[in-house]
Amino acid sequence: MVSKGEETREKLLDIAEQQILLNGFAATSIDSLIKEAGITKGGFFYHFDGKNDLAYALMHRYRERDAFLFSGLFNRAEELTNDPLQQMLVFVKLLSEMMEDLKGLHPGCLVASFTYESHQVNEEVRKITADMVMDWRRLFEVKLEKINASYQPKADTTSAELADMLSTIIEGGIIVSRALNDPSILVKQLLAYRSYISLLYA
16 A cells, blocks of 8 residues: 555656656756645655755656566567567567557657756766666667577667667657657657668568
């Protein structure tokens, strides 16, 4: 059973994530958070030492949820096929379908938010942000290495480069979709990556 204190902490994190994605970290004040959460300033500092502590907690939660999401999609892909290339193609397809099912535009990514405003956060927040990007690289790279063990790519590339390409497409797709107010761009870019991988190892 979740305690009232834990509920309040999660509520603060939810509100902070929404405000940071909408307005940026610098423009998100503790006063605005406690006003929306309906708590006192003392209530905020009971849970967090300050904005950087809040930012770190946000990234920690975001990292855990992201890992759960990606591992769940890969597990589903592995249930459907034993072929490593097909597993990657299924994973990207499932991810694209998930993005397509979102109502409206993707809300944004905390990794991008804290990267853009890296001068506004401390070294601990910058490190966990970079660590999360490395999580993506390692996860995708492991899957791509399995493909390379069974298939010969038609171009001179590395698993790390292909892994970073997927991360770049996800992050870039979110940004371009939001800039042009067109949620289909992220989906199309994911499917373009899927086609590239298919052709690369065909």
